[in-house]
Amino acid sequence: MNNQSFDPRVNRLKLGNADEPIRVEEGENWNIYEVFHQEKRGAHHEHVGCVHAPDPQMALVFAKEQFGRRKKCVNLWVVRSADILAFDAEDEDMFANNQEKTYRDASGFKVMEKVNKLKGSKAP
Amino acid sequence: MIKNAIAALIIQMADDELILGHRNSEWTGLGPIMEEDIAFSSMAQDKIGHAWALYRILQEQLNGEDPDQFAFMRAEKDFKCCHLVEMPIGTYDFSLMRHFLFDHAEAIRYDCLQQSSFEPLQQLSKKLKGELKYHTLHADAWILQLCKAGGESYERMQAALEQCFPLAAGIFEPSADEQALIDAGIYPGERELHERWLNSIYPVLVKASLNMPDPAGVKPQYGGRSGKHTPHLQALLQEMGEVFRLDPSARW
Numbered sequence: 001m002n003n004q005s006f007d008p009r010v011n012r013l014k015l016g017n018a019d020e021p022i023r024v025e026e027g028e029n030w031n032i033y034e035v036f037h038q039e040k041r042g043a044h045h046e047h048v049g050c051v052h053a054p055d056p057q058m059a060l061v062f063a064k065e066q067f068g069r070r071k072k073c074v075n076l077w078v079v080r081s082a083d084i085l086a087f088d089a090e091d092e093d094m095f096a097n098n099q100e101k102t103y104r105d106a107s108g109f110k111v112m113e114k115v116n117k118l119k120g121s122k123a124p
Numbered sequence: 125m126i127k128n129a130i131a132a133l134i135i136q137m138a139d140d141e142l143i144l145g146h147r148n149s150e151w152t153g154l155g156p157i158m159e160e161d162i163a164f165s166s167m168a169q170d171k172i173g174h175a176w177a178l179y180r181i182l183q184e185q186l187n188g189e190d191p192d193q194f195a196f197m198r199a200e201k202d203f204k205c206c207h208l209v210e211m212p213i214g215t216y217d218f219s220l221m222r223h224f225l226f227d228h229a230e231a232i233r234y235d236c237l238q239q240s241s242f243e244p245l246q247q248l249s250k251k252l253k254g255e256l257k258y259h260t261l262h263a264d265a266w267i268l269q270l271c272k273a274g275g276e277s278y279e280r281m282q283a284a285l286e287q288c289f290p291l292a293a294g295i296f297e298p299s300a301d302e303q304a305l306i307d308a309g310i311y312p313g314e315r316e317l318h319e320r321w322l323n324s325i326y327p328v329l330v331k332a333s334l335n336m337p338d339p340a341g342v343k344p345q346y347g348g349r350s351g352k353h354t355p356h357l358q359a360l361l362q363e364m365g366e367v368f369r370l371d372p373s374a375r376w
Contacts, residue, residue, distance in 0.1 A: 058266075
């Protein structure tokens with residue numbers, strides 16, 4: 001069965017059975033782009049959301065009004081979501097026992113004493 | 125005398141912005157996709173902001189009326205907008221093409237005003253520079269995208285260009301006071317702006333493989349600057365001022 005959508009972008013995907021892979025064709029189908037927002041020059045770009053667009057240029061055009069309109073913004077990145085490599089959800093167990101290794105935390109280093117001592121020695 | 129000429133120029137510019145801002149806002153909630161709906165609505169709001177800033181200059185520098193009263197209570201014949209901005213939104217290809225042609229003209233006008241001898245216009249044009257840059261970037265990206273797609277998409281853009289072109293040429297309707305404004309260094313005049321506009325849109329049209337009508341063979345649709353309008357304006361003004369006129373002295 002093939003239901004027609006009100007959204008032409010969905011119809012153009014020519015969706016078949018649920019278990020068939022979805023083919024996204026360049027120039028025919030739109031892609032999802034992840035948007036990264038930079039609040040001031042030199043700061044990290046932070047992930048803020050995504051836009052649906054036919055190409056990277058249009059993704060930037062959309063992202064500007066979508067994510068750069070309210071909060072302070074000096075630059076945006078867009079990256080095709082499909083180009084981001086990530087671990088599978090079921091590989092989450094790789095990270096599981098990190099929490100027990102507290103000796104890896106920076107909090108283990110007691111520096112404040114030394115800092116205070118240094119400050120004290122410089123006091124007039 | 126020169127003050128009257130400056131006021132006339134500002135009214136033309138502001139009325140264009142107000143009417144097109146209102147027209148484009150008619151797409152809010154109906155845009156082709158959500159991202160574009162937001163972008164187009166946001167730019168429509170920008171235009172109304174430009175109109176407000178210009179009406180404020182009239183009020184503060186040139187003994188003009190309160191901006192709200194001036195925008196919503198004037199008779200149709202007192203509006204000086206060009207016919208391009210009055211036309212109904214039609215289909216999205218028409219609205220996009222109008223946005224492309226108008227915003228390039230607007231960007232060029234404000235660019236020239238950065239050298240204006242009239243300080244308030246000079247300051248406003250510097251303030252709006254970034255906003256206008258985005259507007260033309262958005263317009264160019266859509267024109268290229270839809271023309272690159274070929275087929276019906278390309279044909280509709282070409283048809284929209286042919287429909288809009290004489291209307292857009294009407295933006296640059298000459299006025300009697302123009303020479304005085306040029307001599308006083310207020311702005312370079314409509315003929316010069318028209319030339320610069322053609323130079324600005326042409327490379328984008330070439331990249332999009334669109335055929336620009338020969339400007340020499342086009343009869344610009346004039347009349348708006350002297351208060352002669354298409355029947356569409358009256359209906360728009362009626363709707364735009366409907367709530368305001370319920371109680372014109374209300375404080376918002």
